[in-house]
Amino acid sequence: MNKPGKKKKNGNGFGRGNPQNIKKLLLKKQVIDIFYKEGMKTISELCEVTNNSIPSITNIMNELSAEGLVKNFGIGKSKGGRKPAIYGLSPDASMIVSIEISRKFSRIAIFNLHNEQIGKILEIPFGLENTENILSILKKESDTLLNTNKIRKSSLLGYGITIPGLIDIKKGISYSYPQFGDRPISETFEELFGLNSFIEHDTKAMAMGEAWFGYARDKSNVLFINIGSGIGLGIFINGELYHGNSGFSGEFGHIQMNPEGELCYCGKIGCLETIASGTALVKKSQMKIKNGKSSIISKIVEGDIEKINLKTIIDAANNGDLFAIELIEEAGEYLAKGISILIHLFNPEAIIIGGEIAEAGNLITDPIRQKLNKYTMLRLKQDTRIVQSELKEKAGLMGTIPMVVNKTIAQNYENLNLLARPFPES
Ligand SMILES: [Zn+2]
Structure with a gap:
């Protein structure tokens, strides 16, 4: 190559x-x-x-x-x-470094041309909202991961990077994270790494991962819901990832659920994110535990409720903690209300529940399925399967591989793009 x-x-x-x-x-x-x-x-x-x-x-x-x-x-x-x-x-002819940047943490993994992961996923406790030096941290940590796995930079095909928030696919810029400035984010990373770098929105990358390697393989009309600190939606229509006019499609977390609800960080009131996202669950659990609610969550964080995150709640629920189970169940009920709108609009063959919440398994999908009976027309509901993400924590990381492979090969072969699944012009 x-x-x-x-x-x-x-x-x-x-x-x-x-x-x-x-x-x-x-x-x-x-x-x-x-x-x-x-x-x-x-x-x-x-x-x-x-x-x-x-x-x-x-x-x-x-x-x-x-x-x-x-x-x-x-x-x-x-x-x-x-x-x-x-x-x-040849699997080792070229490697891809995949980086998932979240609000409070980031993860880095290396894959070969057979989409096999090389070594472990490196998770670092820094993201877009808790450090000013995210770029230099990512550079240092990804170099460390390459060294650990004895991979030379010269054998890299490129970097695939996912970020949350609003990304304008025409201009390639982020509207949610001003630290990237008003130049294409991919250019910033190309300068950082000295190699081809490609950017995709986090949820859309996860949806892409499921479409290439997970549950949505060989399926055409599928929705992917990413529930982590926020709530995002990836839309596959007729086998193609839908970006919308500017790339802003899928802001599912910001539809209003409660007109009397809490103020969302987006500036609106009562968004689904203020009720059913990881951030909302953390906030709710902190408040209730502070007011005396008994739960093994307190034990997991050794009494420091500031340490509670979505993973803590899911771990507690998976260990049978009633309070944690009810928190997730309640989120599922509100999600079902939102999902019923999606089913009525898109008539998808499946809705994949992914992101951090995927680790909760049936604890999240069961209440969604149950409440859909209440909100969705029977014939449409029967047509749609609610399933868990197959790739779980790997969905976003793996979703960037075909993007890097396709775009780099396309560049090397004079931009002749023949891959069936389309890619954004980021
Ligand atoms: Zn909002």
Whole structure:
């Protein structure tokens, strides 16, 4: 694979305008795409799928092998006669660093071209709202993770970064975090890391992860609800991630649930986030415990209620703590009210409940399912499955891999974008 870097003005040596060369270029991109999405193939399988001759596919395999991107994985199954050689993307030809930046913490992971995680996920207690040095912290920590796993920077394809809040996909800027300034966020990270960096909204990246590697694989009309400190929505319509006009689609957490409710940080009153988000649950538990409510949450945080976070509440609930179970149940009931609106609008085949809350499993999905009976037209409800995220904490991190792979290969191959799932122009 070509080393990542600035887009080459003159392409990659095939030259422009020559139909023969463009055809070859497209075929190369198509083969990479097939390997990435479907895994290993024999030359005759590739001939069949791409409708090309054995000599032209063999020639492409030789070139991609010379570039180090494709590898012969040995002998495949024979359909009669000699057993054929089987080819695929060389997993370690390039690595992707994936960074999920949240409000109060961040997580970093490394993946290879087979989407396999290298080493552990590194979680750091710094996010967009509790430090001024998030950029230098991320640089230091991701370099440490690379060193720990003995991965050289020269073998990286690029960085995929997810951030919360409002991101304008046309301008590539954040409206929620002024510390990024008014230049494209990806440029800031490219300068930081010295490599291709791509930005996606956190919930949309999670939805993308589920669509490529999780429950929404092979499904077309699916909604993904991310419940962490906030509440976001990823929308897949006809197999495509919907961004909205400017990239602001899916602000599900800011629909009004209670006109008499609390002031939300967005400036409105009684948003779903003020009732059913992780932040709301933490606030509610702190207040009730302070007023004498008994719960093992107090024991988990050793009496310091400031230490309570969503994970504490979920851990307590998973350990049978009635107070924690009821908190989550109550959130589920309000979520159901919001979700019923989504079902009536989108008629999705499934709604995936993900984000930090996914660890609560049935404790969150059961009350949602139950209350949907109350709010949703029967025929529509019957059509929609409420399921838990398959990838759980990995959804967002994994969701950036296809984005980095696609966009970097697209850049290296003159922006010829052939992948079926579309990507935002961030
Ligand atoms: Zn709000």
